[in-house]
Amino acid sequence: MPRVRTRTILVTAAVAALSTAASAPVPKSLPRGVSPVLYELAVPAGSEPTPEKVALGEKLFNDKRISVNDKVSCATCHDPDKGFVDHKPLAEGVAAPAKRTQRNSPTVLNAMFNAVQFWDGRAPSLEEQAKLPILNPIEMGQKSSDDVVNKLRGIAEYRTAFQQVFGHELTYDDVAGAIAAFERTQYAGDAPFDRFVAGDEKAIDDSARRGWGLFNGKGRCNNCHAFSTVSPLFSDQKFHNIGIAAHKTDFIGLARKATAIVRGGDLKQIDELAIQTDLSELGRFLVTKSSNDIGAFKTPGLRNIAITSPYMHDGSFATLWDVMDHYNKGGVPNPNLDGGMQRLGLTEAEIDDMVSFMASLTSAKFAAFGKQEMARQQAKKTVRPERDTAVATGKKGDLGDLAPTPDAAKPAAFGVLVRKGTSYD
Secondary structure, three states, X not given: OOOOHHHHHHHHHXXXXXXXXXXXXXXXXXXXXXXXXXHHHHOEOOOOOOHHHHHHHHHHHOOHHHOOOOOOOHHHHOEHHHOOEOOOOXXXXXXXXOOOOOOOOOOOOOHHHOOOEXXXXXXXXXXXXXXXXXXXXXXXXXXXXXXXXXXXXOOHHHHHHHHHHHOOOOOHHHHHHHHHHHHOOOOOOOOHHHHHHOOOOOXXXXXXXXXXXXXXXOOOHHHOOOOOOOOOOOOOOOEEOOOOOOOOOOHHHHHHHHHHHOOOOOHHHHHHHHHHOHHHHHEOHHHHOOHHXXXXXXXXXXXXXXHOOOEOOOOOEOOHHHHHHHHHOOOOOOOOOOOOOOOOOXXXXXXXXXXHHHHOOOOHHHHHHHHHHHHHHHHHOOOOOOOOHHHHOOOOOOOXXXXXXXXXXXXXXXXXXXXXXXXXX
């Protein structure tokens, strides 16, 4: 296989954002599919997830007392037994059922490798990400960091634990640091696809192998969901408008409204607008105020995607078949649609193969849950609100020509199949 320079450029760009500080030591044993290079870049020196800090962070992550009414924990929306999501379209906090948030709960799995956190990238680190939901009025509802600190200092076990782990009295930064330490242990690999890449031909079935070829070819998925052994996350770490909210949102009107009220760099304000208001649909624009970011959301990684439904920033797609139907017709037209969105002309059999490939990205520890979830989605695939074969095949609509179908004799960069010993640099 030829050496792939273009893919190296993408990988270099993806990891560069993580390389701004000295790094922590890499664990001696990482599962297949977790890059030691990326791990080293993703854990700043001084933020090592020590066993004591991780144990404290896990306790906080699962403790409902961290919320204002003792009813919501981090695990409420990020359930460890369910792929660290809640399987609801929109997250629900202390204000539910009267008010729900405007965003779907992203998984904690591999969040440590994200260059920035949340669907719109408003938090620059896991520590900053951990702070915001606790103080959001409709998520955990605490009015101030002082309220959180005072409440936890009133619990003897936490007074003792923070003194032992950090060597001083509990602070809000330490609360966030402990939660982040726990999240830095939630990396995910060891999927059938990883065994296939390592040379086990039987690790994935024929359908998944065909899907992998389509992923890199006709489906054009690897343009944004890039994969390499250095950055095996299936994400370019960028933000794109793919038309998810275009059918329900006046982007221009919302952008004007946001421009007038958003205070640049005020993470708490941006967090509340993103979670509580219709400005949520502006995505990355709330953070940057750049017209290029209107309606743009972060490219999620695809590992364990089969167990983290529903999908997209607003949880609007119930199954992976819905996701594929959306991409197959080129998204929903809008003035800010990403230029890479094109109708694909995938057949039903090809969509099935691509879903099979995505299912092969499920980690071994979630294998049973993955089979259960795929069976549930399979049963729902007959109900396809996003499906429009006429648009997908170019028989109607105004999205231009079909995306070109790659020559099977000249597979896309990184190839249709990957084998042990392949060079990627």
